[in-house]
Amino acid sequence: MLFTETELQGVWLIEPTLMVDDRGFFTRLFCEKEMADCGLATRFVQHSRSCSVQKGTLRGLHYQEEPYAEVKLVSCVRGAIFDVVVDLRPNSPTRYKWLGFELTSENMKQVYIPAGFAHGLQTLTDGTEVSYLISQFYAPHASTGVLYNDPAFSIRWPLMPTAMSERDKSWPLVRRRTGASAS
Template sequence: MRFTETELKGVWLIEPTPVIDSRGSFTRLFCEREMADCGLATRFVQHSRARSISRGTLRGLHYQEEPYTEVKLVSCVRGAIFDVVVDLRPNSPTRFDWLGFELTAETMKQVYIPAGFAHGLQTLTNDVEVSYLISQFYTPHASTGVRYNDPAFSINWPFMPTAISERDLNWPLLRTPKKC
């Protein structure tokens, strides 16, 4: 596995290194030792999947508030997504900055999202499944989000959303202007 830390400290792109032969391939998707060597969390208490039917579906931007903040390891297991992380850490020099990653079932790339980040995605194909390893149990009263089109972030989503939940449409806008 190849680990690449991004310009948003704590966010990592993890790329598998498949072993390929005449039978096909074998790929390790998680290794506790390699994750720990990079200083990453290795304890995940939930494994969840989300399925989206149509291209352009938008989910997010979600996170859990203290003391229930969570680390996520996200991968696309069917289809393709544009995966987005937004730095919401109060004292971070990259607060309100975002990164987007194309994750596909074929490449098997994963995004490691540390606590303090909002997460969202948009489907790039029809019939998409996304897998989440999550370090914290889902806590409904701590579950919250920010608006996908908040000008504080100015995220360049691939499409106008074709499907989005009422909840995601109604997350509050931040009142803090984007840093210059």
């Protein structure tokens, strides 16, 4: 496995190392030792999966508030997504900065998202399925989000959204919630 830390401290792109022969391939998608060697969380209490029927579906931007903040390990197991992380950590020098990653079932890349980040994704194909390893149990009272098109972030989504939950359409702007502005 190849671990690459991004410019957002704590966010990692994890790429598999394939062993290929005439039968196909074999790869590891999780290794507790290698993740721990990078200082990453290795305890995941939930494994969730989502399926989005339509290309352009947008999910997010979601996170859980302290003390229920989550670490996530996200991968696309069918189709393709544009996966987005936004730094919401109050004292971070990269607060309100975002990164986007193309995750596909073919490239098998994963994004490691530390606590303090909002997460969202947009499907790039019909019938897309996403897998999430999550470090905390779901706490409905701590579950929240920020608006996907908040000008504080200026996320460049690849497509106009074709489907989105009413909840995701109605998250507040980060400025209204915190009184802060993007740098």
